[in-house]
Amino acid sequence: MADVIGQVQICPDVFLLTLRADEIAEAASPGQFCMVEVRSHGDMDPLLRRPLSIHRVVGGGEIEFLYRVVGHGTYLLSQHCPGDRLYVLGPLGHGFQIVPGCPAILVGGGLGSAPLLFLAEELARDMVTVILGAPTKEELLCVEQFTAIGHQVLLATEDGSMGRHGLVTDVLSEVLSHGPDPRSCIFTCGPWPMMRAVYDMAHKRGLSCQVSLEARMACGIGLCLGCAVRRQDGQGYLHVCTEGPVFDAERVSWEPRQ
Amino acid sequence: MIAPDLSTNIGPLRLKNPVLLASGTCGYGEELKDLLDLNQLGGIIVKGISIRPRPGNPPPRLAETPCGLLNSIGLENIGIERFIREKLPWLQGLKTSVIVNIFGESTGEYAEMARRLDGVTGIQAIEVNISCPNVDGGIVSGTDPEAAAGVTRAVKRSTDLPVIVKLSPNVTDITKVAQEVASAGADAISLINTVLGMAIDVRSRRPCLARIFGGLSGPAIKPIALRMVWQVVRSVDIPVIGIGGISTYEDALEFLMAGAKAIEVGTATLVQPSSAENILAGIRTYMESNGLHRIGDLHLHI
Numbered sequence: 175m176a177d178v179i180g181q182v183q184i185c186p187d188v189f190l191l192t193l194r195a196d197e198i199a200e201a202a203s204p205g206q207f208c209m210v211e212v213r214s215h216g217d218m219d220p221l222l223r224r225p226l227s228i229h230r231v232v233g234g235g236e237i238e239f240l241y242r243v244v245g246h247g248t249y250l251l252s253q254h255c256p257g258d259r260l261y262v263l264g265p266l267g268h269g270f271q272i273v274p275g276c277p278a279i280l281v282g283g284g285l286g287s288a289p290l291l292f293l294a295e296e297l298a299r300d301m302v303t304v305i306l307g308a309p310t311k312e313e314l315l316c317v318e319q320f321t322a323i324g325h326q327v328l329l330a331t332e333d334g335s336m337g338r339h340g341l342v343t344d345v346l347s348e349v350l351s352h353g354p355d356p357r358s359c360i361f362t363c364g365p366w367p368m369m370r371a372v373y374d375m376a377h378k379r380g381l382s383c384q385v386s387l388e389a390r391m392a393c394g395i396g397l398c399l400g401c402a403v404r405r406q407d408g409q410g411y412l413h414v415c416t417e418g419p420v421f422d423a424e425r426v427s428w429e430p431r432q
Numbered sequence: 433m434i435a436p437d438l439s440t441n442i443g444p445l446r447l448k449n450p451v452l453l454a455s456g457t458c459g460y461g462e463e464l465k466d467l468l469d470l471n472q473l474g475g476i477i478v479k480g481i482s483i484r485p486r487p488g489n490p491p492p493r494l495a496e497t498p499c500g501l502l503n504s505i506g507l508e509n510i511g512i513e514r515f516i517r518e519k520l521p522w523l524q525g526l527k528t529s530v531i532v533n534i535f536g537e538s539t540g541e542y543a544e545m546a547r548r549l550d551g552v553t554g555i556q557a558i559e560v561n562i563s564c565p566n567v568d569g570g571i572v573s574g575t576d577p578e579a580a581a582g583v584t585r586a587v588k589r590s591t592d593l594p595v596i597v598k599l600s601p602n603v604t605d606i607t608k609v610a611q612e613v614a615s616a617g618a619d620a621i622s623l624i625n626t627v628l629g630m631a632i633d634v635r636s637r638r639p640c641l642a643r644i645f646g647g648l649s650g651p652a653i654k655p656i657a658l659r660m661v662w663q664v665v666r667s668v669d670i671p672v673i674g675i676g677g678i679s680t681y682e683d684a685l686e687f688l689m690a691g692a693k694a695i696e697v698g699t700a701t702l703v704q705p706s707s708a709e710n711i712l713a714g715i716r717t718y719m720e721s722n723g724l725h726r727i728g729d730l731h732l733h734i
Contacts, residue, residue, distance in 0.1 A: 218651050218679070219499045221703055247496075261704065263467075390494040392501055393702040395467070397459045399479075399508045400494035410487035411508070416463075 178258040179236055185312055187243045188285065189252045191226075196235035198264045202228050204293035205269025205386055205420040209394035210239065211261040212251040220247040225391045227289035227363075227419065228265060230319075240288040240315065266394050267419050269293075270384055276357040277301040279349065280325075281372050283342055283364025284308050287316045289386050290363055299324045303349060307342030307364075311335035343371045350375060359384065362423075366431045373423040383423040389414040404429065436719040438712075440474070440693045440727045442671045443619030445557045445594040447474035447529055447694055450727050451684065451712040454675055454698035455480050455533035455559060455598075456505065460519040461526065467705035472712065474694060475529030478519070480561050482535050483545060485511035495631045495640035499677075500652030501699055502629050504643040507535055512548055524554030531596065533559040539573075539586045546590035558593050560584065560618075563600030563625035574600035574625070577612035584616035596673065599623040599664075601653075606660045607667040614668040621664060622673035622696065624657045649699040651677040658686055665691030679707065681714020688715070688730040 180192035191210075198208060209223040224247055229240040243249050254260060270293050272278075278297050282290045287306050294304060307330040308314040314336055320327045329337025330345045338345055342364070362372045363386035376383035389401035394415045402411035403418075404427035412418065412425060438449035455477040458464055470476055488508025495502040510518070515532075523530045532555050536542035542560060549555055562583050563574035573579040580597070587595050597613045599606060601624035610621055626647025631640040657676020665672050671694075674687030679700040687695045700707035724730060 220496060221499060221501055221650050221699070222496050223703065263705070390492055390496075392494055392503075392699075393457075393705075395705065396463045397457055398494070398503065398702050399488060399505050400503060402488060402491045402493055402508070404490070411491070 175259045176262040178254050178256050178260060181252065181255055183252075184240070184315065188315065189241055189243065190229070191239045191241065191251065191254075192232075193237050193239070193260065193262060194235055195237050195262055198262065199231045199235040199237050202231050202237065202265040202292075203269045204228075204272075204296050205289055206265035206267050207394070207419055208237070208239070208262050208264030208266060209391075210251065212247045214250075220250070222247070222392055223261070223263070223394070224248060224251065225388065225394055225415070227386060228292055229288045230292050230295065240285065242285050263394060267415055268417065270361055270386070270420050272296060273357075273359055273382070276359050277355045278303070279346070279354070279358055279360045280304045281342055281346055281360060281362040281364070282306050283368040284313060285315065286362070286364030286368070286386070287320075288363070290361060291316050291319055293361055294320055294323055294325055302326070303328065305330070305342050305345045305349065307331065307345070309333065342368060343375065346372060346375060350379060354379070354381065356380065358382075362386070369423070370428040373426075373428055376423065384420050385423045385426065386420045387414050387418050387426070391415055403427070434725060436716060436724060437726050438716060438719075442557070442596065442673065442693055443594050445529065445619070449474040449712055450688065450692075450694035451708050451715070452477055452531070452673070452694055452696045453701060453708055454696035455561070457698040457701045460515070460523065461530075462519070462522045464701075464705055468709055471527045473528055473708055475531055475556070476523075476526070477531040477533050477559050477696065478515075478523065479509055480507050480533040480535045481509045481512050481515045481545070482507060482537070483512055483541050485509065485514065490642040492640060492642055493646075495646065497629070497631055497648065498652060500648050500650040501702070502631055502641060502646040502648050503626070504641045504646035506643070512545055516548075516552060520552070520554055529556040530554055531557040531559050533561050533598070535561045536583070539582050542583050543586040543590040546587040546593070546595075550591040550593060555593060557596055558587065558591060559596040559598050559622060560587050561598050561625070563598055563602075574609070575603045577609045580609050581612040581616035584613045584618045588617040594619040596620040596622050598625055600625050601656060601660055602628045607663050610664040610668050614670050618670060620671040620673060620693075621668065622675055623664060624653070624660050624676045627653050627656060649677065651679055653677045654683060658690055661687055661692050662690040678711065679703075681711045681718060684711045684715055685718060685730060688727060689732045691731050693727065
């Protein structure tokens with residue numbers, strides 16, 4: 175059980191949830207996730223916990239989740255206040271693999287910046303480029319937090335209200351056109367078409383690319399096998415909960431998603 | 433006060449208590465080792481296995497519905513040989529009953545798997561899945577009483593292990609299938625498997641599952657399951673194991689009162705991995721406080 179410490183609305187449908195969970199905070203590494211209860215105790219519905227990637231670990235055994243209200247379950251989660259207690263299972267899954275000494279390019283689209291902040295905080299300061307994008311300035315998340323770490327932060331909005339007028343992949347393309355260090359690692363999270371475009375660029379240049387995927391999940395621990403994603407080699411499926419949620423992008427089949 | 437005796441007999445199989453983990457919701461056991469003390473339970477029924485590995489169905493494989501979960505996993509599994517080589521050694525270290533759930537695409541495949549498991553150390557029983565709604569042909573043997581009996585006979589001829597046949601609820605008269613399976617020699621019957629269902633995402637205007645239909649589980653199906661268990665208990669002489677939406681000890685008690693000799697906890701484990709332990713503790717406390725000595729004392733003889 176974890177105590178709700180904070181529940182803050184960041185923009186119209188995005189919330190920052192802070193939980194006190196000492197053991198999870200202690201064990202967590204960037205890119206891992208938790209299964210978080212959304213219903214109130216005694217309720218049967220919604221049945222399932224929600225998989226949320228860890229946004230940050232803060233001092234004193236606290237973990238933060240940045241999430242969007244997309245349905246009834248996440249709406250109920252947003253109604254939990256300090257004083258409430260929630261069942262939380264985690265940290266789960268395989269997170270980002272940091273390669274010491276290699277420059278890192280972080281590419282986050284919309285809420286995809288959520289797991290990247292934890293990663294950014296763990297990376298050496300002088301070798302990180304962060305590229306964040308969203309439809310509008312209001313939906314650009316965590317810009318101050320990434321900037322405060324001291325990383326170079328490049329922005330793009332689809333309506334041009336902040337940063338470059340365009341997509342994160344336009345900015346990435348420009349960054350890569352300067353002839354990046356061949357040891358560079360790209361870390362990305364965001365909408366499927368964006369991640370696919372990022373993977374394509376990395377693949378063409380022979381750069382390593384790690385993607386954080388999401389999938390519908392019931393258990394989060396490899397029991398139900400519900401969170402399947404097709405493998406690129408055609409040999410069946412990957413499971414987001416136990417083999418991911420972060421994958422080497424070369425393992426994932428990037429066919430359009432339903 | 434005398435501590436209640438929670439042991440229960442499923443034909444020739446003696447369980448230390450009536451709480452089992454349902455196939456497909458507890459992996460091969462090891463996934464749960466840090467979250468649940470499996471040795472406290474009556475047993476574990478491992479993820480259904482087939483002769484050859486199966487990749488499972490394309491995603492999306494899951495959809496949540498009110499108090500329920502729709503799935504179309506499609507029996508993704510590593511196949512019987514890898515199961516025996518890679519998963520069984522860990523299970524052999526358990527001090528509880530290990531029951532292997534098998535699925536075949538033909539009667540011959542069922543028999544072949546039963547033969548392969550016969551005499552293998554560490555397996556106490558076989559649960560025969562004739563009722564998976566998510567693979568082509570899976571539902572056929574579960575809904576046709578004669579086909580169900582044929583599979584049961586073939587498995588019984590191929591093994592000395594106790595054979596539990598898991599029934600599909602997607603039939604007009606569950607008692608007919610149950611009676612055929614019992615006459616064919618099954619040692620026990622477990623029911624119900626998932627209820628065929630469907631959901632549509634109105635935003636994307638597509639079915640939520642790639643295969644359109646899936647199996648509904650969770651509290652939503654409990655009344656259906658309980659009714660069918662009640663009917664089957666009254667129509668066959670072999671032990672019945674109750675399955676379907678059991679999330680609390682009260683749910684489990686309902687099935688035991690309906691005459692089930694044991695119960696399986698399924699979707700509840702996905703939601704809360706320690707559910708089965710809590711259910712077992714609740715049954716024990718209930719029996720103590722009501723002066724009941726044996727699991728059979730719960731059975732309502734109405």
